[in-house]
Amino acid sequence: MLARVANNLFWMGRYIERSEHLARYLNVNYFSSLDAPTELSQSRQFVLRSIMYMANNEIVDKDIKLKEEDVLYNVGLNPENQYSIIYSFSCAHENAKSSRDLISTELFESLNRINHSIKGYSPEAFVKNGLYDFTSMITQFTSELRSKIQGTLLHDEIHAIIMLGVYLERALQLTRIINSKCSDYSAEEKLYKNKADTNHQWSTLLKCVASYDMMRRFYKKTPTKITTLEFLILNSECPRSIINCLNQIDKNISILAKTQKITKDSPVFLIGKLKAEFEYKLIDEIDDNIESFISNLITKLVTIGEKLEENYFKISDHSSKTKPVAQEQ
């Protein structure tokens, strides 16, 4: 497979996954805040800030009053914004377009149809009353795409590369969502100091990653900080836990690495090492210092992404000697 095309497929997987997480975070946070138990968690400013933090890692200044329509538009349908859902999906589509000879017609047709639907969605309708409709549509669409990736592609290197993109992005998004909700929780805790029920933040977190029902089935108790984090970080049976993502990345990188020699800075080695760490981690160790755990994990995941690029996606520019000028196509 061409290195350039592999890169496109990897990013297609990443952007599809990113669109879904953004959409679900927007949906769940917004709607669960409407009847949240505390004044803070019900406050529009609080939830809008949480959305901005998750989507763009942006801590909005205290003095700035966010406008709801602007935030929703910027995260949902602003094509200029690199963190918007529409931007993410259009990147997924562009990446698929330049590798459409390798993916199935069924997958490309879905991607193309979905891209048309998103582009045709009216921003006015979206900010007025389409938030639920639009974000649910995105989560449905992305699951359709995943099923086509699973069900219509050859499970060879191409599939492995797309899944690497999907799971690496999922691990990163999960980490960011956990981070964002932990920070909402701390803010609420600081304000109410055990005088109010702040555990609702954990239910919201679980819903943001489509794991609420399964978590209830597993623990048969109301989610708390410890059980939620344990479920989302260390439960390998939960398809949306970090350890599960690491296992999937490991599985897919092995398909790709096949007989390649494993060196200590190859992606296959790094992912194996990270996976091994997680297998013997205890939730108490994480809970003691969640912030450093999260920043550490993000750094490691980003490094794995970079190593993948270096090992498989890089194309050397053999034409640089001639220094050609751009030509109209």
Place this chain on the structure above:
Amino acid sequence: MKNILKLPLFSSYEFDSNFYDELFIKNNEVRDIYKTLFKLFSQHSVSEFDQLNNKAKDSFFNLGITFQVYGENEVQERVFPFDLFPRIIDQQEWATIESGVLQRSKALNLFLWDLYHEQKIIKNGIVPLELISSSVNFLSQMKDVNPPEGIYNHISGTDLIKHSDGNYYVLEDNIRCPSGVSYVIGNRTAVKHALFGVFNKYNTQRVVDYGANLLEIMESVKPKGVDNPVCVIITPGVYNSAYYEHTFLAKQMGIDLVEGRDLFVENDFVYKQTIYGPEKVDVIYRRIDDLFIDPLAFRADSVLGVPGLFSAYKKGNVCLVNAPGTGVADDKAIYTYMPEIIKYYLGEDPILNNVHTYHCSRKNELSYVLDNIDKLVVKPVDESGGYGISIGNKLTKEEIKQVQETIKANPRKYIAQPIMSLSTHPTYIEDSESFEPRHVDLRTFTLLGKDKDYVLKGGLTRVALRKGNLVVNSSQGGGSKDTWVLK
């Protein structure tokens, strides 16, 4: 006649006896071959047909069989206009077309070999030297280069029309990068979905085997010493208007679609950059024009090509499909010599007619052309896509003068032909909610390889959507139709 015109879907059909209408003979009687199909169409109400038509358009849109229109603020995607009424060609008529286009392609291949080697045809006085020496498409770099298995035009697109006399005429040969074959297959799929019932009543030749045949042709022209050739298609990139076709063909053949930056040349061998490092490439179907394939050999400012590719080609280490320099032979001035070229190389009479052509480079013919602009189609010899054409009976007096001046300024650049009356075919016009006759032509696709040739049984029927218009090119607002060749 009355009965037909009463049918809502044909209420605006204005039969014009000056043209060969493919559906109706005089007195508005339906031709035998179309009777079953016509019956099916006539059963639809306007709204039912509208629905079918829209569904077909949606399927093109969702499959991304589109082109882009660049507006002020945004890029819009549009589907290529497509008409659901298929054109039918019977077995016998097709046999003539098939043998005729194959004959032309073979003759053109021998002509190219000769032009880039001994030039016997010029020495024997059949084709004048100035025609070649003045052609911008003659690539001096190709002189004495031997393409693998001696094939230049692996892929030829021949444009044919059916004149009012009921005979086919060749309008032009396209042996650089003829495009459109993906629409042949896309149109077939759309028509199958919309009119599945009627397929049971017509025994139609398949078109879907084009990709498999093209791959066989490509593999047959592998460089010497290669057992299992690695074939690729090279595209200028996603913004090229034919990008859909490039991906389509790559997918049909299961080979990589590469861009210039995916390839590099080392020691006169070509490699593609894969996830596991470089892999040698043996045959390249290039969808990039000659001058852009290699910045070291041709245009230095090309970023689409691969530095060193031409040198690898000259060494015989890689095969280019089609060979560079084929443009010299599909020039509209060369076209006029095709009957002589066929006779010279194959010792046969041409199977398909040429349209009579006047060369403005010849003095006596020039004066005829200048005096009869209103009766002629004037074409520049080296333009494609229907550009620069003037059709005499559509011109004002002022415009005729302008054309005369333009020709006088550069006679070598122009040829003229009598205005041919392209046949008409029923085409659904959304504005009038009815079928109307529109002019059509036919592009066939012929493949040549080592000990193998192939003609796609069908081809692309292109239709000029504007009333009375004769230019069918998609860049000039043309659409297309599925073409059925009967077994």
